[in-house]
Amino acid sequence: MNKILRPHHGMCFQFYEGKGYSEDFTDHMGRIIYEMEEDPAQMITLKVETDIVCKNCPNNESGICTSQEKVRKYDNEVLKACGISNGTEIKYQDFISTVKTKIIDTGLRAEICGDCGWNYICDKFNKA
Incomplete structure (x- = not known):
């Protein structure tokens, strides 16, 4: 079975530097990125819903994101910019390459996500 990934996480993965909401969250996020990069040809399913990253997020309340409106907008904008539909199955490496x-x-x-609380990290990388 394919791993489910929120489309906007395709951007987050490319700027991730070990910071997050909590130690549990950052450990989990780091593991997910490592697993994806170890097998970049694995198939993923892009869905506008909570995913494998959201498991340890404090905004995840019983599978529902308390920031749903904001992150759903990010997800839909990523899909639109990449020319991909919700529910698309794609190789992880192809998705990450398309996002880049x-x-x-x-x-x-x-x-797409300039109002995100983690934007300062991505901005730092973009200016480097």
């Missing part, structure tokens, strides 16, 4: 090419390299990232 169509969003990060073109400067769209800040337009």
